[in-house]
Amino acid sequence: xxxxxxxxxxxxxxxxxxxxxxxxxxxxxxxxxxxxxxxxxxxxxxxxxxxxxxxxxxxxxxxxxxxxxxxxxxxxxxxxxxxxxxxxxxxxxxxxxxxxxxxxxxxxxxxxxxxxxxxxxxxxxxxxxxxxxxxxxxxxxxxxxxxxxxxxxxxxxxxxxxxxxxxxxxxxxxxxxxxxxxxxxxxxxxxxxxxxxxxxxxxxxxxxxxxxxxxxxxxxxxxxxxxxxxxxxxxxxxxxxxxxxxxxxxxxxxxxxxxxxxxxxxxxxxxxxxxxxxxxxxxxxxxxxxxxxxxxxxxxxxxxxxxxxxxxxxxxxxxxxxxxxxxxxxxxxxxxxxxxxxxxxxxxxxxxxxxxxxxxxxxxxxxxxxxxxxxxxxxxxxxxxxxxxxxxxxxxxxxxxxxxxxxxxxxxxxxxxxxxxxxxxxxxxxxxxxxxxxxxxxxxxxxxxxxxxxxxxxxxxxxxxxxxxxxxxxxxxxxxxxxxxxxxxxxxxxxxxxxxxxxxxxxxxxxxxxxxxxxxxxxxxxxxxxxxxxxxxxxxxxxxxxxxxxxxxxxxxxxxxxxxxxxxxxxxxxxxxxxxxxxxxxxxxxxxxxxxxxxxxxxxxxxxxxxxxxxxxxxxxxxxxxxxxxxxxxxxxxxxxxxxxxxxxxxxxxxxxxxxx
Amino acid sequence: xxxxxxxxxxxxxxxxxxxxxxxxxxxxxxxxxxxxxxxxxxxxxxxxxxxxxxxxxxxxxxxxxxxxxxxxxxxxxxxxxxxxxxxxxxxxxxxxxxxxxxxxxxxxxxxxxxxxxxxxxxxxxxxxxxxxxxxxxxxxxxxxxxxxxxxxxxxxxxxxxxxxxxxxxxxxxxxxxxxxxxxxxxxxxxxxxxxxxxxxxxxxxxxxxxxxxxxxxxxxxxxxxxxxxxxxxxxxxxxxxxxxxxxxxxxxxxxxxxxxxxxxxxxxxxxxxxxxxxxxxxxxxxxxxxxxxxxxxxxxxxxxxxxxxxxxxxxxxxxxxxxxxxxxx
Numbered sequence: 001x002x003x004x005x006x007x008x009x010x011x012x013x014x015x016x017x018x019x020x021x022x023x024x025x026x027x028x029x030x031x032x033x034x035x036x037x038x039x040x041x042x043x044x045x046x047x048x049x050x051x052x053x054x055x056x057x058x059x060x061x062x063x064x065x066x067x068x069x070x071x072x073x074x075x076x077x078x079x080x081x082x083x084x085x086x087x088x089x090x091x092x093x094x095x096x097x098x099x100x101x102x103x104x105x106x107x108x109x110x111x112x113x114x115x116x117x118x119x120x121x122x123x124x125x126x127x128x129x130x131x132x133x134x135x136x137x138x139x140x141x142x143x144x145x146x147x148x149x150x151x152x153x154x155x156x157x158x159x160x161x162x163x164x165x166x167x168x169x170x171x172x173x174x175x176x177x178x179x180x181x182x183x184x185x186x187x188x189x190x191x192x193x194x195x196x197x198x199x200x201x202x203x204x205x206x207x208x209x210x211x212x213x214x215x216x217x218x219x220x221x222x223x224x225x226x227x228x229x230x231x232x233x234x235x236x237x238x239x240x241x242x243x244x245x246x247x248x249x250x251x252x253x254x255x256x257x258x259x260x261x262x263x264x265x266x267x268x269x270x271x272x273x274x275x276x277x278x279x280x281x282x283x284x285x286x287x288x289x290x291x292x293x294x295x296x297x298x299x300x301x302x303x304x305x306x307x308x309x310x311x312x313x314x315x316x317x318x319x320x321x322x323x324x325x326x327x328x329x330x331x332x333x334x335x336x337x338x339x340x341x342x343x344x345x346x347x348x349x350x351x352x353x354x355x356x357x358x359x360x361x362x363x364x365x366x367x368x369x370x371x372x373x374x375x376x377x378x379x380x381x382x383x384x385x386x387x388x389x390x391x392x393x394x395x396x397x398x399x400x401x402x403x404x405x406x407x408x409x410x411x412x413x414x415x416x417x418x419x420x421x422x423x424x425x426x427x428x429x430x431x432x433x434x435x436x437x438x439x440x441x442x443x444x445x446x447x448x449x450x451x452x453x454x455x456x457x458x459x460x461x462x463x464x465x466x467x468x469x470x471x472x473x474x475x476x477x478x479x480x481x482x483x484x485x486x487x488x489x490x491x492x493x494x495x496x497x498x499x500x501x502x503x504x505x506x507x508x509x510x511x512x513x514x515x516x517x518x519x520x521x522x523x524x525x526x527x528x529x530x531x532x533x534x535x536x537x538x539x540x541x542x543x544x545x546x547x548x549x550x551x552x553x554x555x556x557x558x559x560x561x562x563x564x565x566x567x568x569x570x571x572x573x574x575x576x577x578x579x580x581x582x583x584x585x586x587x588x589x590x591x592x593x594x595x596x597x598x599x600x601x602x603x604x605x606x607x608x609x610x611x612x613x614x615x616x617x618x619x620x621x622x623x624x625x626x627x628x629x630x631x632x633x634x635x636x637x638x639x640x641x642x643x644x645x646x647x648x649x650x651x652x653x654x655x656x657x658x659x660x661x
Numbered sequence: 662x663x664x665x666x667x668x669x670x671x672x673x674x675x676x677x678x679x680x681x682x683x684x685x686x687x688x689x690x691x692x693x694x695x696x697x698x699x700x701x702x703x704x705x706x707x708x709x710x711x712x713x714x715x716x717x718x719x720x721x722x723x724x725x726x727x728x729x730x731x732x733x734x735x736x737x738x739x740x741x742x743x744x745x746x747x748x749x750x751x752x753x754x755x756x757x758x759x760x761x762x763x764x765x766x767x768x769x770x771x772x773x774x775x776x777x778x779x780x781x782x783x784x785x786x787x788x789x790x791x792x793x794x795x796x797x798x799x800x801x802x803x804x805x806x807x808x809x810x811x812x813x814x815x816x817x818x819x820x821x822x823x824x825x826x827x828x829x830x831x832x833x834x835x836x837x838x839x840x841x842x843x844x845x846x847x848x849x850x851x852x853x854x855x856x857x858x859x860x861x862x863x864x865x866x867x868x869x870x871x872x873x874x875x876x877x878x879x880x881x882x883x884x885x886x887x888x889x890x891x892x893x894x895x896x897x898x899x900x901x902x903x904x905x906x907x908x909x910x911x912x913x914x915x916x917x918x919x920x921x922x923x924x925x926x927x928x929x930x931x932x933x934x935x936x937x938x939x940x941x942x943x944x945x946x947x948x949x950x951x952x953x954x955x956x957x958x959x960x961x962x963x964x965x966x967x968x969x970x971x972x973x974x975x976x977x978x979x980x981x982x983x984x985x986x987x988x989x990x
Contacts, residue, residue: 035768047855049941182946194668213853213945220946224811228765239854275857276934277941553933 003291006251007284014246015058018043018237022059022208025233026067029206030173037231038197040207047212048240048278049180055237056179056210068172070094070146076183082191089192090137093174094145139195143202146174177208182217190226197229240278241392247280248394252287253371258304259291260367260530262542263401270398272551286551294541299324303538307361314357322349325356325535334534356535363539366528372440373526374400376448377414379436383429384417404529418516423508427455447522451515458508559640563594585618592616593633597643603652604643606634662694669698670706677709684714723762730754732764733771741779745789749778752796756803761810770806777802858929859938860974863964864982865921866948867971870909870964872987874916880985881923903988905968911951911961914939924980 022041029039043059045052056073063071072092079085150171176196178184196205207230211217215234219227252261261269269290273283295301299321302313317325325331335343346352378396381389388410389396405411421429434448480493530536561568566587567575574586583595596612597604610630619626634653637643646654664686666672672680682689686696700707704718724732730750737746753771761767778799781787787794855863872880904910917939922929929935942948943962951961975982983989 047853047859047941047945049944180944183944213947217946219812228763228769228811241854272934273856276859276938278854278856552930554930555933556931 003251003257003288006254006257007247010247010250011054011058014238014243015055015062018235019059019062022235023062023066025235026063026173026175026206026208030171030204032231037229038193038200038205038207040209040230040232042209042211042215042218042232042234044211044215044234044236046237046240046278048280049212050277050279051240051281052179052210052212054281056177059208060177063175063177068175070149070172070174071177072175073177073179075179076185079184079188082188082195085188085192086139086195087137089176090139090142093142093176094137139199143199146203171204173204173206175206175208177210179210181209181211181221182213184221186221189221190223193222193226193229240280241274243280244273244283245392245394247283248397251284253397255364255368256306258306258364258539259294260540261287261290261401262530262540263398263403264542264544265290265547266394266398266401268544268548268551270394286547289551290541290547293543293547297543297546298537298541300328300535300538303356303360303535307364310360311357314353314360317353317356319349322352326352328535328537330531330534330536359535360538363533363535366533367530368440369442369526370400370528370530371397372437372442372444373523374405375436375440376433376444377405377411377523377527379433380418380429381410381414383425383432384414386413386417388414400527401530404532405527406524415516415520419513421512423455423458426512427452430455444522444526447518451518454511455515458511563591566591583616585616589613589617589629590633590636593630593637594642597637597655600655602655603646603649604655606651606653609634662692663697664694665697665699667699669700670702672698673707677711680707680709681711681713684716724764726754726758729758729762729764729767733767736768736771738775741775742789745782748792749775752778752792752799753803756807757810760807766811770810774799774802774806855974856938857978858925858935859942860978861925861980862917862921862935862938862942863947863966864971864975864978864980865917865924866912866942866962866964867966867968867982868924868985869912869917869920871904872985873904873910874912876987877916877920880987881920905988909963909965911963914960914962917962924985 022043025039025041032039045055060071060073070093072089074085074088078088153172178189181189193207196203196207199205209218218230218232222230251257252266269283269286272286273279294304302317302321303310303325305313326335335346338346346355374396375393378389378393381387381396389399399405399408399410418426418429430448430452434445434452437445437448476497480497481490483493530540531542564580565577566572567577575584575591577584581595583592585592593609593613596609596616600609610627613630613633614621614623614626617626634643638645638653642657643653643655646652648654666683672683683696686694698716704716707713730747733750733753734743734747737743750771753767753774757767757770761770778795781795781798782789787798868880918931918935921935939948939962943950947964947966948962949965951963952959972982
């Protein structure tokens, strides 16, 4: 679908900006003199570790394409000792054109054997000579390989002798990428840096450090005499939250995407991102899973498609599907509002299909309008104190999906604050809002533009108060003072006079309130909660309970549910429980033993437990297998972590978990 | 034939026979080979119970200031006047010789700051002999360099670029006068952005490491009001050894999760993500796991983060760490 191409494009773009500078630096790293140290690009990637695989794979590809063919990517899991690290590094750097110990190229048919494999002698191969030994992976071997590679580059077979003499071959750097720097053993890292800095005269090695936390991690891992041999250069990749904001803009809110997430689903995905792992890849997977669930479980999703495919989809609707569409809550609510005759005509399937064809494309346009209105509102609130709609656009979007925004306190408060702005601030705010919606070409941008012009054209001079008015005022004040009998009545009359004076607004304030009323009206028309649109269930997915269990794993509660209520997972008819605490003899042994232990206190007597088990299972007293079955179940419960053996009393076990049925 | 071995103290970690065989290399091989060992440690540290043949010991003293100046003068680029460069070196040494006598570092610093020092001379504003004006021009630049002497955070090119991009910031002396204040670059150096629950897990780990287990009840159990808290007589605050001095203690995973569920205000379900965040913190070296990875039952952890970092993280989530620390009460 379009999703994968959109996400792929997005990821490529995301990496472009980060890697461009770094690749330039690495291309120039050959020219850095030896004394300055090993040129090291420190890429500060951020804590989102599930995303790092993709980042470093993309980086390695680009390095191979643009900088050099000699690229090695080292991971901490496979580099526990210096020997293993050197071996991995040299193997990867010499990957193109491997040779045997004798110096001939490896043939693909004969099995390869490593020089330093210790269990070599255990292999039972009849013909010893049919194996070829790979050249040992050491630094001198790497030097030899590199010099040989440089010679083939330096002496091209083609071209005239004069041309060959003129072209000076540029030495290609050898790039070693350390994927997760903090996970490496410090000793291994230090020794490798010292070794590589010794070889710097013969091999132009450069490093790329992938650091998750912050730049000082390098200094924490390396002592000063080692870090003095590096020439560090920092590169920051984009913050995960920025990546998420861009991704939401480009993928989730893209006009070419017919599928939309509902408020609750979006909130779940955002919570997983912000509270747990900051991983954009996991967010994308969760989004795809929601889409999958929508198309799998919701029959109305047949209409969730591109606008040009709608007609044939509507044609193909069966009677059952039409009935299903009629039963959708939003459609029922809409039909209830209609007149009796119209409702009657829509009973007929053909007319209903026509009506569906008429209403379905509006879903997309309504969503666009919602976005335009929301962007305008968000731009207006961004400059106000208090971050009423959140600091990021996605929070405002989520709020609009969950609630009817114009009824909320945040909306009213926004307009209250806007009505207190001065002229410059109002101009600036309107300019900001215009910039946010100018790309969409909707009616709102023209409205904003006219409003902005009116504010700018407003005359600056205050209207002169006419002479009569001021003299009238003076007489009024004098009369009031004479009439005042007590301090209380004087205060009241002065207050009422002041209020009357303030009620006469100056021209700017009248204009401001008129503008804000107009804006309010437009925004109310645009920002409509999606759950109010008819047929929104076709394109909006909001069934969070279906996906929550799959996206957020809860191991302990699933184990406890499986043990307490096995019919849920086994789907068998014999273990249906009427009451959660009841025990049936047809349940698996482990479940019976588990439920019996729930009834005990802190220390459980094994013999009593076994007798209870025997009673539930209903075996006779001389059945030998009961003890074996019981012991098996007790061992399994211990393995699962519910009980443990205790020294306190003989033949007792201690219970480890409490609560839950 | 000579063989030079740098960092000879690593030879002690190898098999015992290696060092003694190497010292007798000429004897064993019969070739005229001479072995040179360089090390930071004195020869007494190399002695083994079996005894080693005594090599010829040469002590290399630390460079004096004049020696440093003459060594650094060898680095002079060809287009710089000798007099000018020696004046510049004098300046560099007077600023940096107190914290740093390492020749490698001083060479790096001299190389990094030379362009900035020469800039007014090249543009013609200041005469090469006007040392006072040159000093005033380069002084703020050297001050920032002094703050990060051994760190080598950026190579010369990037560092120069950041210096020229913020000329105003470099010139303002006010922020540099207080040595305790950190500016924006330092903050970025120290802090990292963590997900919400990870921050609380880190704070819980810090509290578990630095509070004794018995004080958990006092801090984390909600008081219902009945039963006055009976505190045993504790030694006076001065006699108590601060946990901040003795370092972090190990704690089991259950204690970490119990404290975590208390300090997070909302109800958190014990999902797999919480456990994987604990592992991520171990990978990031903010926690460390003791006892090896085969012991799944009782996993013990230790918190490796210091107080300042935890305090700044707690501030971002509006949590007062001091209220829950045993040492501060």
